[in-house]
Amino acid sequence: xxxxxxxxxxxxxxxxxxxxxxxxxxxxxxxxxxxxxxxxxxxxxxxxxxxxxxxxxxxxxxxxxxxxxxxxxxxxxxxxxxxxxxxxxxxxxxxxxxxxxxxxxxxxxxxxxxxxxxxxxxxxxxxxxxxxxxxxxxxxxxxxxxxxxxxxxxxxxxxxxxxxxxxxxxxxxxxxxxxxxxxxxxxxxxxxxxxxxxxxxxxxxxxxxxxxxxxxxxxxxxxxxxxxxxxxxxxxxxxxxxxxxxxxxxxxxxxxxxxxxxxxxxxxxxxxxxxxxxxxxxxxxxxxxxxxxxxxxx
Numbered sequence: 001x002x003x004x005x006x007x008x009x010x011x012x013x014x015x016x017x018x019x020x021x022x023x024x025x026x027x028x029x030x031x032x033x034x035x036x037x038x039x040x041x042x043x044x045x046x047x048x049x050x051x052x053x054x055x056x057x058x059x060x061x062x063x064x065x066x067x068x069x070x071x072x073x074x075x076x077x078x079x080x081x082x083x084x085x086x087x088x089x090x091x092x093x094x095x096x097x098x099x100x101x102x103x104x105x106x107x108x109x110x111x112x113x114x115x116x117x118x119x120x121x122x123x124x125x126x127x128x129x130x131x132x133x134x135x136x137x138x139x140x141x142x143x144x145x146x147x148x149x150x151x152x153x154x155x156x157x158x159x160x161x162x163x164x165x166x167x168x169x170x171x172x173x174x175x176x177x178x179x180x181x182x183x184x185x186x187x188x189x190x191x192x193x194x195x196x197x198x199x200x201x202x203x204x205x206x207x208x209x210x211x212x213x214x215x216x217x218x219x220x221x222x223x224x225x226x227x228x229x230x231x232x233x234x235x236x237x238x239x240x241x242x243x244x245x246x247x248x249x250x251x252x253x254x255x256x257x258x259x260x261x262x263x264x265x266x267x268x269x270x271x272x273x274x275x276x277x278x279x280x281x282x283x284x285x286x287x288x289x290x291x292x293x294x295x296x297x298x
Contacts, residue, residue, distance in 0.1 A: 018046050020226025022169055023263035026176035027203075027270055035180050036067035039173070043149065046169075047162050050155060051129060053079075053148040057096045063087050066145075082123065089119035092134045096144045100136060104170045106163065107132040131157040135170050137177040145177050168260055175264040203270045203280055208250065210279040216250040219243055223259055224266055254281075 022042055029038030040052045054067040062083050087093050091111040107114060108131070114120055132150040139145060149166070151157055158166075204224050208217050215236075222232035222243075229247075233240045256262055269280035 018165065018226070019168060019172070019259065019263060020224055022046065023172055023224070023267060026172060027267050030176055030180045030267070039147070039176065040067055040069065043147075043166075043169075046165060047149065047158070048151075048155070049149045050152040051127075051148075051150040053146075053150075055146045055148060057093060057144045057146055059097050059142040063093065063146075081126075086119060086123035089117070089122070091117075091119070092132075092146060092148070096134075096136055096146055097142075099141075102136050102138050102144075102174055104163075104167050105134050105136065106158070107134075128152050128154075133158060133163065133166060135166065135173050137174045139178070139181055145181070147173060147177075171260050171264050172267065175267050179268055203266075206279045207266060207269070208254070208279060208281060210282050211253055212250050213246075216246050216253070219246040220250050220262065223247070223262055 022045075025042035025045075026039060029035045029042070032038065036054045040049075040054065043049065044052070052067065052069050053065065056064040056066055058064075065079060065083075068079055082090075091107065091114060092105065095105065095110055111117070114124070129150045130153040132148060134149075135147040137145040137147070149158075204221050207224065208220050212220065218236055219232060222235060227235060229240045229243050233243045236243070251257055251262070254262070254265060256265060266280070269283075
């Protein structure tokens with residue numbers, strides 16, 4: 001195995017582990033009053049962020065700030081100034097309400113000349129920021145959630161690895177946001193509650209057992225916990241080729257094609273489960289469920 005191949009395998013393994021951690025963190029926040037805070041903290045464990053915002057964009061209305069932790073020279077005064085009018089010139093705001101597709105966007109990619117725009121002169125240059133990524137999640141035709149992540153000029157721009165991670169994470173973020181705002185539930189667990197961790201562990205253990213074989217369930221559990229193919233094979237005492245075979249079969253049964261899609265399905269199914277002791281897919285796939293119309297990401 002070449003040095004480059006070893007590095008790639010190591011990187012892929014780490015990303016799988018990071019995605020598993022992110023999926024479980026997002027799952028733990030859905031339906032809670034501090035969902036936005038937990039989402040931001042979950043992302044910060046994997047990507048350095050100087051200024052984080054979660055905004056609600058509505059057509060013909062000023063944005064609403066759902067979360068902010070701007071670590072900029074002017075801090076909150078920057079946000080107040082933004083809401084007084086500059087938001088109308090914000091390339092992200094314009095794209096979001098111009099029926100822009102959900103997904104990840106980077107400022108310098110959607111507007112390469114933004115640093116010569118009136119928006120830049122009147123507002124952005126004074127914020128101290130120089131690189132920004134947004135993830136859009138549409139709630140309806142006139143409403144979007146924008147998860148804004150930015151870097152200050154004193155720090156390096158987002159790396160290719162940062163952008164790749166966020167691109168892979170975007171479907172998970174979208175599913176968690178949609179589930180949270182579609183089905184808000186009363187908060188019943190305190191911060192860092194052992195019961196929450198136990199419920200998540202039980203959900204992983206039960207996930208898929210109503211439609212998958214025992215071995216396919218075990219492989220699904222390994223994927224959800226962030227194991228690589230090699231790591232799952234070692235843990236289960238089978239060959240990597242056998243793991244790949246079970247993975248292909250379980251993906252086919254669940255009508256998905258990727259690890260990210262499995263995480264998204266897990267988030268949505270667990271959020272709709274009646275209790276922690278059933279297969280989350282039982283409720284999710286039951287006849288008449290409003291969730292069965294959901295189009296899974298591929």
